[in-house]
Amino acid sequence: MDADSDVALDILITNVVCVFRTRCHLNLRKIALEGANVIYKRDVGKVLMKLRKPRITATIWSSGKIICTGATSEEEAKFGARRLARSLQKLGFQVIFTDFKVVNVLAVCNMPFEIRLPEFTKNNRPHASYEPELHPAVCYRIKSLRATLQIFSTGSITVTGPNVKAVATAVEQIYPFVFEITT
Amino acid sequence: MTGRVCRGCGGTDIELDAARGDAVCTACGSVLEDNIIVSEVQFVESSGGGSSAVGQFVSLDGRRHIHHLGNQLQLNQHCLDTAFNFFKMAVSRHLTRGRKTAHVIAACLYLVCRTEGTPHMLLDLSDLLQVNVYVLGKTFLLLARELCINAPAIDPCLYIPRFAHLLEFGEKNHEVSMTALRLLQRMKRDWMHTGRRPSGLCGAALLVAARMHDFRRTVKEVISVVKVCESTLRKRLTEFEDTPTSQLTIDEFMKIDLEEECDPPSYTAGQRKLRMKQLEQVLSKKLEEVEGEISSYQDAIEIELENSRPKAKGGLASLAKDGSAEDTASSLCGEEDTEDEELEAAASHLNKDLYRELLAATPGSSEAAGSPQWSGRPPALESLLDPLPTAASLGISDSIRECISSQSSDPKDASGDGELDLSGIDDLEIDRYILNESEARVKAELWMRENAEYLREQREKEARIAKEKELGIYKEHKPKKSCKRREPIQASTAREAIEKMLEQKKISSKINYSVLRGLSSAGGGSPLREDARPEHSGSARKLSRRRTPASTSAADAVTSMGKRLRPLVSTQPAKKAATGEGLLPSSPALGAEPARPQAVLVESGPVSYHADEEAEEEEPDEEDGELCVSALQMMGGNDYGCDVDEDDGY
Numbered sequence: 001m002d003a004d005s006d007v008a009l010d011i012l013i014t015n016v017v018c019v020f021r022t023r024c025h026l027n028l029r030k031i032a033l034e035g036a037n038v039i040y041k042r043d044v045g046k047v048l049m050k051l052r053k054p055r056i057t058a059t060i061w062s063s064g065k066i067i068c069t070g071a072t073s074e075e076e077a078k079f080g081a082r083r084l085a086r087s088l089q090k091l092g093f094q095v096i097f098t099d100f101k102v103v104n105v106l107a108v109c110n111m112p113f114e115i116r117l118p119e120f121t122k123n124n125r126p127h128a129s130y131e132p133e134l135h136p137a138v139c140y141r142i143k144s145l146r147a148t149l150q151i152f153s154t155g156s157i158t159v160t161g162p163n164v165k166a167v168a169t170a171v172e173q174i175y176p177f178v179f180e181i182t183t
Numbered sequence: 184m185t186g187r188v189c190r191g192c193g194g195t196d197i198e199l200d201a202a203r204g205d206a207v208c209t210a211c212g213s214v215l216e217d218n219i220i221v222s223e224v225q226f227v228e229s230s231g232g233g234s235s236a237v238g239q240f241v242s243l244d245g246r247r248h249i250h251h252l253g254n255q256l257q258l259n260q261h262c263l264d265t266a267f268n269f270f271k272m273a274v275s276r277h278l279t280r281g282r283k284t285a286h287v288i289a290a291c292l293y294l295v296c297r298t299e300g301t302p303h304m305l306l307d308l309s310d311l312l313q314v315n316v317y318v319l320g321k322t323f324l325l326l327a328r329e330l331c332i333n334a335p336a337i338d339p340c341l342y343i344p345r346f347a348h349l350l351e352f353g354e355k356n357h358e359v360s361m362t363a364l365r366l367l368q369r370m371k372r373d374w375m376h377t378g379r380r381p382s383g384l385c386g387a388a389l390l391v392a393a394r395m396h397d398f399r400r401t402v403k404e405v406i407s408v409v410k411v412c413e414s415t416l417r418k419r420l421t422e423f424e425d426t427p428t429s430q431l432t433i434d435e436f437m438k439i440d441l442e443e444e445c446d447p448p449s450y451t452a453g454q455r456k457l458r459m460k461q462l463e464q465v466l467s468k469k470l471e472e473v474e475g476e477i478s479s480y481q482d483a484i485e486i487e488l489e490n491s492r493p494k495a496k497g498g499l500a501s502l503a504k505d506g507s508a509e510d511t512a513s514s515l516c517g518e519e520d521t522e523d524e525e526l527e528a529a530a531s532h533l534n535k536d537l538y539r540e541l542l543a544a545t546p547g548s549s550e551a552a553g554s555p556q557w558s559g560r561p562p563a564l565e566s567l568l569d570p571l572p573t574a575a576s577l578g579i580s581d582s583i584r585e586c587i588s589s590q591s592s593d594p595k596d597a598s599g600d601g602e603l604d605l606s607g608i609d610d611l612e613i614d615r616y617i618l619n620e621s622e623a624r625v626k627a628e629l630w631m632r633e634n635a636e637y638l639r640e641q642r643e644k645e646a647r648i649a650k651e652k653e654l655g656i657y658k659e660h661k662p663k664k665s666c667k668r669r670e671p672i673q674a675s676t677a678r679e680a681i682e683k684m685l686e687q688k689k690i691s692s693k694i695n696y697s698v699l700r701g702l703s704s705a706g707g708g709s710p711l712r713e714d715a716r717p718e719h720s721g722s723a724r725k726l727s728r729r730r731t732p733a734s735t736s737a738a739d740a741v742t743s744m745g746k747r748l749r750p751l752v753s754t755q756p757a758k759k760a761a762t763g764e765g766l767l768p769s770s771p772a773l774g775a776e777p778a779r780p781q782a783v784l785v786e787s788g789p790v791s792y793h794a795d796e797e798a799e800e801e802e803p804d805e806e807d808g809e810l811c812v813s814a815l816q817m818m819g820g821n822d823y824g825c826d827v828d829e830d831d832g833y
Contacts, residue, residue: 032630033623040630043637114450117377118336125333132337133305134320136378153377154450 011171013164015106016071020081021099022064022088031060034091049087054080060088067103074102074164104160107167111155111175113182120151120181145170151178189213248288255311256292256303266295269330278329282322285312290323297334302345304382306410339367339381339388346385349408355396363392366423373426374447375419383411387419422448 028047032040039048047060056070056077066084071077078100085097117138121130128151130138137150137158147161147170157174161167188195194210206215246267253263269291273279279287289308296303305323309316327334347360366388370376376384386409393400406413423429425448631638674680 033627036622042634114374114447121336126331129324129328130336131320131324132378133380133382134317152449153374153447154453156453 009109009111009171009175011107011109011159011168013072013105013107013167015069015104016074016077016102016164017067017069017104017106018071018074018077018081018100018102019065019067020085020097020101022066022085022093023096023098024064024094026060026062026064026088026093028060028062031088031091035087049084051080051083051087053083056080056084058084074105077102102163104162105164105167107159107161107164107171109157109159109171111157111178113179114155115151115153115178116181117151117153120178123181124177140174142170142173145173149174189215248284249292252288252292252308252311256296256307258292258295258301258303262292262295262299262301265298266291269294269326269332272330273326276329278326286314286319286322287326289314289319290326293319293323294327294330294332294334297337298332300335300341302341304342304410306382337381339376339384340364342381342385343367343389346389346408350389350393350400350404352393352396352398355398359389359392359396359398362395363388366391369426369428370423373423373428374450375422375426377447378449379419380411380415382409383415383419385409386411386416387423390416390420391423425451 028040028042028045031047031049032038035047035049037050037052039050041048045062049058049060050056051058054071054076056068058069058081059067066081068077068081068084071080081100082097085095089095117130117132121128121138124140127142128138128140135150137152140149140151141147142149145161145166147159147166149160149170150158151174152158157171157178159167159170161170189197189208189211191208191213192211194208196209197206197215198209199206207213208215249263249266249270253266258266266288270288273287273291289312293303293305293308295301305316305319309319312319326332343360343363347356347363352359363385367376367384370384370388386405389409390400390402390405402413402416406416409416674683
């Protein structure tokens with residue numbers, strides 16, 4: 001019964017963060033001047049470049065490290081990263097696309113029932129931490145998956161993890177715990 | 184000896200009795216402190232005759248801090264002791280490294296409050312310390328997790344007596360509290376309390392309870408006591424209003440308890456949003472259907488009109504395409520005005536252009552104008568014209584449109600580029616991301632103007648640095664965690680170096696000169712230590728200058744500004760002269776390497792020098808590379824010329 005409900009639960013991936021390196025020094029000033037949709041933050045030494053097609057925002061450092069955020073799937077993240085590298089190539093840098101890695105995935109999912117947070121915290125003592133004065137959700141950490149879930153009393157759960165699979169597994173793992181504490 | 188000032192008479196002569204653990208002013212006799220010794224530090228004889236310290240190093244000022252804060256919160260002694268225990272545990276697990284002692288202490292105190300169930304909020308502590316609540320919360324959570332202490336959840340009922348007392352209900356205090364408690368329990372049943380600050384709920388409950396007992400407490404008064412925002416309080420009140428309990432009268436409420444429970448307010452809000460969305464979707468679907476119906480009616484009407492129109496436009500009929508175009512345009516003109524405006528609104532811009540083109544232009548040219556125009560035509564217009572007897576022209580224009588669109592379709596650039604796989608990447612679009620010359624110039628101009636402030640600051644800074652370089656007083660202020668730089672002291676012997684250092688730093692009160700002089704003849708082992716210690720204290724002084732004066736020397740010692748700072752507790756004008764025990768840091772706790780340099784720098788006056796010499800025999804062997812070299816060299820020769828440089832190297 002629980003497994004069936006898992007399948008019915010839709011997990012929406014809202015953000016995928018990835019990093020890659022270009023293995024070459026990038027002249028931020030040049031990118032800032034010639035790029036059409038870039039923001040140059042000189043005080044911190046980085047350039048923000050926003051792409052429209054996969055809607056992503058990339059932070060570019062002069063060392064050649066680039067962080068890409070805003071994609072909605074892993075493939076899209078890779079696609080966006082490649083596009084970004086291509087546009088940097090067009091600007092004249094000798095870009096080599098290496099070390100692509102998805103670093104963080106943020107997903108949201110909705111349970112069709114409410115959750116009693118204080119009870120939930122009591123039952124899941126070491127993993128769950130609840131501080132109503134600070135944040136309205138329970139923060140549940142799964143060490144083995146390196147995933148963190150924020151569980152709200154309305155039943156919506158925000159999951160962050162290192163990749164999409166970990167996120168899905170985390171939701172599956174938390175479902176039975178949450179199910180038994182419903183009204 | 185410690186340099187502290189007596190609170191009673193203002194005298195500086197304070198005597199510390201290590202045995203009894205007291206600090207007493209010799210002028211007026213007032214006891215300034217007791218229980219100075221807080222942890223046992225034992226000396227253990229290790230093989231080879233040396234002795235090392237075993238035990239915990241707890242900053243003595245930490246205890247004072249805890250007392251200070253605890254008294255402000257009116258915590259009893261038992262709580263304070265527990266808090267101090269927590270603090271000791273935290274120190275032993277290195278949780279104080281990298282964190283302000285004040286934060287850690289506050290977190291310990293709050294932990295005690297939670298476990299004991301006292302009505303203190305994290306907000307109170309942050310008020311006292313003037314620190315952001317969330318920063319404190321983070322430290323607190325970390326502490327609780329590391330110490331594996333499960334703090335029981337906050338119950339808003341705990342706060343009621345405290346707030347009620349502050350709101351001054353006089354004799355009816357108890358009754359109002361009871362009513363408020365009942366209200367709170369009702370709120371809990373109604374799911375209003377999950378995820379909310381307990382203080383907000385308390386405030387709402389107390390407000391209602393006060394009103395019920397004819398006390399007129401305004402929202403403002405309640406807020407000032409409870410420390411929430413006015414809008415929060417109002418929101419809680421409205422939420423409570425939504426529950427069925429609010430419909431009961433006062434008497435009924437005291438007697439009856441409604442059975443049903445409500446959903447949490449955020450859940451109901453979410454449900455409402457969902458329902459609105461669904462409604463909107465349904466409405467939009469209906470709109471589409473209606474539009475479809477309307478267009479079909481429109482087509483039918485137009486067909487009728489066509490059939491009823493007299494065939495007088497024979498001359499134009501020869502230019503079939505054109506004639507039909509004009510026809511349709513004119514007919515459209517007539518129809519669309521009478522027909523629904525919605526469709527018109529949807530395609531109004533392009534329609535207007537089309538009419539102008541077709542009607543204004545001559546038959547010959549309008550054809551040319553017509554066909555490219557089709558490509559930009561909105562679909563609404565097409566659907567209108569399709570069923571009309573202009574299918575031939577439309578068919579051709581369709582194919583023309585397709586040709587045009589296919590030319591502008593994105594070329595798939597599949598040429599590999601070394602490591603970069605370009606499949607699916609659209610170069611044309613990427614090219615749009617690159618500005619041309621004039622655009623680049625404009626953008627540069629804009630950016631310069633935006634960031635003028637920052638650029639100016641940078642230029643000023645550079646100018647300043649250049650000027651200082653010229654004058655030779657340029658000091659490089661790099662933001663560093665541990666200061667390893669020392670100003671070069673030119674001296675030929677260890678003793679000279681020490682004396683010069685002391686002149687600079689003016690901590691001569693700590694050092695017994697006669698002993699020092701006596702030592703420097705004894706091979707230079709202890710001078711190394713004395714040397715190193717003042718130097719380290721000097722460097723630490725530099726750091727302490729940079730940091731805020733708020734934290735005490737203990738704070739300096741405890742936070743990780745470099746392990747060498749630890750022994751500072753002894754050398755700085757520390758309040759406690761119980762240097763013997765406080766100084767010797769916990770070697771097991773800290774691990775091999777850092778312990779060594781610290782162990783070096785520990786000794787001071789009261790400790791006998793036999794111990795020093797024994798200790799020092801051990802140390803030179805165990806020190807890390809650089810110190811080892813200089814120690815050996817110093818032991819071997821008295822020439823300091825090159826050693827000084829090496830000293831300064833680290």
